[in-house]
Amino acid sequence: MESPFKPDILKGKVALLTGGGSGIGFEISTQFGKHGASIAIMGRRKNVIDDAVSALRSLGIPAVGFEGDVRRREDAERVVEATVKHFGKLDILVNAAAGNFLVAAEDLSPNGFKTVLDIDSVGTFTMCHEALKYLKKGAPGRSSSTGGFILNISATLHYTASWYQIHVSAAKAAVDAMTRNLALEWGTDYDIRVNGIAPGPISDTTGLSKLLPQEINHNSRDKMPLYKVGEKWDIAMASVYLASYAGKYINGTTMPVDGGLWLSQPRH
Ligand code: HXC
Numbered sequence: 379m380e381s382p383f384k385p386d387i388l389k390g391k392v393a394l395l396t397g398g399g400s401g402i403g404f405e406i407s408t409q410f411g412k413h414g415a416s417i418a419i420m421g422r423r424k425n426v427i428d429d430a431v432s433a434l435r436s437l438g439i440p441a442v443g444f445e446g447d448v449r450r451r452e453d454a455e456r457v458v459e460a461t462v463k464h465f466g467k468l469d470i471l472v473n474a475a476a477g478n479f480l481v482a483a484e485d486l487s488p489n490g491f492k493t494v495l496d497i498d499s500v501g502t503f504t505m506c507h508e509a510l511k512y513l514k515k516g517a518p519g520r521s522s523s524t525g526g527f528i529l530n531i532s533a534t535l536h537y538t539a540s541w542y543q544i545h546v547s548a549a550k551a552a553v554d555a556m557t558r559n560l561a562l563e564w565g566t567d568y569d570i571r572v573n574g575i576a577p578g579p580i581s582d583t584t585g586l587s588k589l590l591p592q593e594i595n596h597n598s599r600d601k602m603p604l605y606k607v608g609e610k611w612d613i614a615m616a617s618v619y620l621a622s623y624a625g626k627y628i629n630g631t632t633m634p635v636d637g638g639l640w641l642s643q644p645r646h
Contacts, residue, residue, distance in 0.1 A: 379611050381412065387622045389414030392465040392519075394458065396420045396448050396475035396505055399430035401583045402531060403474030405610035406617045411439030413618055415470065418461040419443045420453075440465070448475045448501030454508040467519025468512040470621055473502040473553075474531045478585065480542040491545045498549035502530055503556055506572075514568040525569030527621050530557050531613075532576040532632050533585075534640040550576075554632050561630030571629045573620050578636020580608045604637035 393410050397403035398419035407417050411434050419441065421427045427443035434441035442464050446453035462468050477497040481490065506528055511517060513526030520526065532554055536547040557574040564570040579586050586607065616635045619625055634640055 379609070381409065381615065381618070383413060383615075383618055383622070385412065386414045387624070388470075388618065391415040391469040391621070392418070392461065392467050393470035393472060393621075394418040394420065394461045394468060394509070395472040396501070397531075398472065398474060399423070399426040399443065401474075401585075402577060402580060402610050402613050403472070404430055404433075405614040406472055406474065406529075407434060407441075408437070408439070409611070409614035409618050410470070410621065411437065411441065413622075416440040416465050417442075418457070418464065420446045420448070420457045421475070422447050448473075448505055449496045451504050451508070454501075454504045458505075458508045458512065462512050462518065467517070468509060469520070469526045470529070471505060471509045471513065471526070472529045472531070472617070473505055475501055476531065476546075476549075478543070478546050481545075482542055483544045486545060491548070494545040495549045495552065498546070499552035499556070502553050506556070506560060510564070510568075510570075513564075513570050515570075523569070525564070525571070528557075528560065528570065528572040529617055529620060530554075530572070530574040530632070532557070532574045534576045534578060534634055534636055537576075537634075537640050557632055558630045565629050571625070573625070573628055573630070574632030575613055575616050575620070576632050576634045576636065576640075577613050578608055578634070578639045580610055580613060582610065602637060602639055603642055606637055608635065608637060 393415045398407040399421040431441045431443040444457040446457045477494045515525040516522040533550040536551040561572040
């Protein structure tokens with residue numbers, strides 16, 4: 379689908395995306411690239427990263443990939459440094475890496491709970507922490523008046539409660555708290571904006587195909603205000619908007635991009 383935005387609105391920006399080689403993360407990588415950004419992808423699976431980088435380059439997008447796990451601080455530090463070494467600076471960090479599976483709370487081991495918090499919550503903090511020195515105003519390659527931008531991919535699961543996703547709900551609640559706290563501290567001190575996006579059911583993603591079959595069935599009309607599954611493009615367009623100059627006064631918010639689904643209740 380064609381973008382409604384001008385193709386140069388992210389011109390000259392350098393973006394690092396965790397989980398940027400697949401799913402929603404890859405669509406954000408692609409759209410950021412199509413709007414002028416250079417792209418660094420961090421992920422655990424080398425073949426996924428290699429394929430993603432090739433696909434971006436075939437579109438003429440400057441792209442590089444680095445293997446790494448957001449649960450390891452040394453990986454986070456190495457990938458941030460390698461990105462700045464490759465492109466000369468860092469403007470945008472997108473935390474899209476996530477872990478998930480469906481399991482009843484009573485069957486989830488504490489280590490299973492911890493694993494998802496380590497990826498989604500601690501991983502997001504670790505990446506933000508390591509990227510900070512390059513996102514500050516006045517950092518190498520940056521002006522002395524403008525800081526960078528952080529985008530955290532969240533969820534709407536924890537707005538109410540979600541069956542069999544206590545670990546992800548807790549992890550994304552922590553992510554939203556970090557979005558607000560970092561927006562406050564780093565917006566004040568370094569002119570860095572920090573925002574989130576909470577996707578609803580999005581087609582062709584792990585979240586939809588494996589996790590939410592119950593949401594999308596022939597009884598869904600009463601539960602889905604727009605009665606549509608979203609597309610990765612919808613998340614990417616919201617990301618482009620927030621990352622661009624058009625979003626310069628938006629800080630500390632997590633935008634649900636779910637067609638209004640989280641608001642809905644079955645009709646009585
Ligand atoms: C119960 C499970 C489990 C499952 C793992 N565990 N899978 N418990 N049911 N299906 C438990 C294990 O038993 C273990 O605990 C602990 O979790 C760690 O498991 P490992 O396999 O050692 O972990 P690891 O190899 O690091 O794998 C991480 C993972 C994995 C999260 C468990 O599934 C993963 O990376 N998945 C791919 C990522 C993914 O699905 N991305 C899409 C995210 S979509 P014990 O106690 O046995 O040691 C998304 C959308 C959210 O986030 C919103 C949806 C609407």
